[in-house]
Amino acid sequence: xxxxxxxxxxxxxxxxxxxxxxxxxxxxxxxxxxxxxxxxxxxxxxxxxxxxxxxxxxxxxxxxxxxxxxxxxxxxxxxxxxxxxxxxxxxxxxxxxxxxxxxxxxxxxxxxxxxxxxxxxxxxxxxxxxxxxxxxxxxxxxxxxxxxxxxxxxxxxxxxxxxxxxxxxxxxxxxxxxxxxxxxxxxxxxxxxxxxxxxxxxxxxxxxxxxxxxxxxxxxxxxxxxxxxxxxxxxxx
Numbered sequence: 222x223x224x225x226x227x228x229x230x231x232x233x234x235x236x237x238x239x240x241x242x243x244x245x246x247x248x249x250x251x252x253x254x255x256x257x258x259x260x261x262x263x264x265x266x267x268x269x270x271x272x273x274x275x276x277x278x279x280x281x282x283x284x285x286x287x288x289x290x291x292x293x294x295x296x297x298x299x300x301x302x303x304x305x306x307x308x309x310x311x312x313x314x315x316x317x318x319x320x321x322x323x324x325x326x327x328x329x330x331x332x333x334x335x336x337x338x339x340x341x342x343x344x345x346x347x348x349x350x351x352x353x354x355x356x357x358x359x360x361x362x363x364x365x366x367x368x369x370x371x372x373x374x375x376x377x378x379x380x381x382x383x384x385x386x387x388x389x390x391x392x393x394x395x396x397x398x399x400x401x402x403x404x405x406x407x408x409x410x411x412x413x414x415x416x417x418x419x420x421x422x423x424x425x426x427x428x429x430x431x432x433x434x435x436x437x438x439x440x441x442x443x444x445x446x447x448x449x450x451x452x453x454x455x456x457x458x
Contacts, residue, residue: 230323232293232310232436232447240453249453250296251309257407258287259313259420263356265329266313268343268433268448271351271391271421272384274365276344279433280355281326281446289314290352290420292405295452308404309452311422313352314445318438326435326446342430343448349395350431350448353410353419361410361417391421425450 231238231251238249264285269278291312298305325340343350359366365384384391394406401407404423409416424431429451436445 229453230434230449231453232312232434232445232449233291233314234293238453248301249309250301251453252294252296254292254294254402254405256290256292256401256405256420256422259290259352259354259407260287260357260415260417261285261313261354262417263354265355266446267351267353267355267358268446269351269353270343270345270347270349270424271353271365271419272347272349273345276346277342277430279326279341279343280329281433281435282329283313283315283443283446286315290407292422297452307425307450307452308422309425309450311350311352311420311448311450312445313447316438316442316444318442318444320436320444321439322437322441323434324437325432328433340432342432344430345424345428348424348427349391349421350424350450351419351421352446352448354417357410357413357417358419361413391419395421395423425452 229240233253235251235253238251240247261283262285264283265280266283267278267280270276291314292308293310295307295309296303297307328341391406394408396403406421407418409418431451432449434447434449435443438444
């Protein structure tokens with residue numbers, strides 16, 4: 222893939238990347254892992270912290286469809302021996318095309334306000350980020366929204382079984398070594414009739430507010446939606 226960007230923005234890039242900041246030059250070895258596909262039936266893609274619905278989350282527009290999700294992992298160890306890995310980007314790939322431009326995506330829906338970072342972003346308070354179809358989540362798992370919206374009926378059992386106390390809870394699956402490596406989850410939503418799913422990944426260095434960035438081909442068509450977890454430098458538009 223042709224790469225027009227500086228080293229501070231490197232989703233889906235593999236190999237050595239160097240970033241220079243006021244603290245010096247840092248080297249990262251990047252890998253890309255495939256974590257399956259995501260159904261976005263409604264075209265409303267929600268980027269969120271799936272474990273703490275109270276924090277900021279962003280809805281952006283994509284064409285309805287099923288898309289591959291790929292995770293760019295940075296080896297930040299001094300020896301580059303995979304002894305210290307961090308998730309740097311979570312990417313929904315909407316087209317197999319070269320990147321030509323990028324921008325922070327304008328949200329269709331936003332819960333929260335732009336903070337001191339100057340952009341609407343995904344707020345993380347539990348060390349994880351996710352992509353999911355907003356309508357699927359709202360329909361199949363209304364309890365997730367009920368935590369932050371008192372007008373939504375809350376089913377404590379469904380909520381606890383998915384997130385908090387059930388045998389297949391998302392927090393437990395994030396730590397499991399299979400079927401995906403630890404830190405990655407791709408599972409159906411509760412009671413999903415057609416395997417409507419959510420993809421969850423650990424969030425780089427942990428909690429914070431992270432931009433949701435679109436990449437585009439030379440014709441201005443969207444090629445991907447990326448949560449930049451700011452492991453490989455800080456994002457600058």
